Amino acid sequence: MSNSRHQPTAPTASRELAAAAGVTAHWHDENQIVYASRGVVAVHTETSRWIAPAHRALWIPAGTVHAHRAYGVTQLHFLGLTQNPLKLHEPTALTVSPLLRELLIAYTNMNDRETPAGKRMRSVLLDQIATASEQPVRVPTATDPRLTKVCAMLETDPSDTRGLEALGREAGASGRTLTRLFREDLGMTFPQWRTQLRLYHALRLLAEGQPVTTVAQQCGFATASAFIDVFRRSLGHTPGSYL
Template sequence: MPKIRHTPEAPTGRRPLAPGAGIDAHRHDTHQIVYACRGVLSVTTGSGIWVAPASRAIWIPAGTVHEHRARGDTDLRLVGLSDNPLGLGRPAVLAVGPLLRELIIAYTGDDGPAGGERERLSAVLLDQLRRAPEQPLHLPAARDPRLTAVCAALHRDPADGRSLAQLAVEAGTSERTLARLCRRELGMSFPQWRTQLRLHHALLLLADGLSVTAVAHRCGWASASAFIDVFRRAFGHTPGRAFTL
């Protein structure tokens, strides 16, 4: 098992990542906001995956073992925090509006503020983080081997359109059991989890430069318009604006 790197303080700064690059499993004793102002970033922990385009940031509480992975040419910004402005003890995805975006970029820039200016900018940044609404972009991980097998199959092929009953037969269990496991271990229904999975993969494929039509097909939507409708309801904008504010 790879050694988990420990850093007492979560770093603050900028870290460009090439497509597919990342930061291996580690933890720190303070909290952190991670934000990709270009590209798409995923954060994986023992309880699942969080994914965020440029309109979202990921909150990582102190002590959480996690790893980062970039999709597309990614400009990663890291903000280490000794305080917990959100009061959350678990990772979360936060909406990032234009003001919060500019604050993060200014605070983490190579020629970032110092002294009193840094303290004032930090105060405004913390205030904006407290106001940032949480977004449902968590893809929980299953623990039961039957549900784990089903989730793994759909990870391999998000366009797999088999019903829960059909998947249950392959997993050697019943539809009712799988539905119960979804609620207990994933915290949502099977259709809700599958939609989250497809949105997760859609963001990654969009970051790779695939067209909206190609992404819709690969992720299991019947049409590009159906994909755009689900994407807009989840993110508040169309797939074409996934990496801009």
């Protein structure tokens, strides 16, 4: 992301992106929340990829270089913030309650936010943001060459069910070494990382209209029921709610 653009002010606005459209790498001097009320938005930073369906928003701290990508026709809502009500300094996925959802949509679509009504809405919006819980779907990026090779294989085929020993034979590392690298380089275990990767791809496919059974198969889940169970435990909703 070396060719990123500097946009000092983080805009507060609503914008529609066509399927597969994106916003190139840039950064702001202000914090920003990105929310998709329709479709699914992925945000790429220099160290991770994040994806947010309609029940999640993404917190992007000031100075973070990031790019957006839409999956399905996506209605984006951007909220720029000079303050940091969450006291978070890393990108984070947040749970969006029904009230927070409506506030984000209404506020980012307002023509004049400096009216008394606009200021009151912003105050309530900040209160809701400050209490939002963290619910990530995050795929961190590997830096070790051996780990990068393993991750690339699974990126190409998320349905690959091989364990670390088998994957390591192609990457030139033992399963024990890779187990250690996942913890040290990515901050999570191999099963945790693979689950996040599969959920990332699953949300993309669901946004593009793929049926649940097809998504489960393409993302490496043994059965549609197993996929639905992991999806619900991780995101709090069934895959069908995203179709």
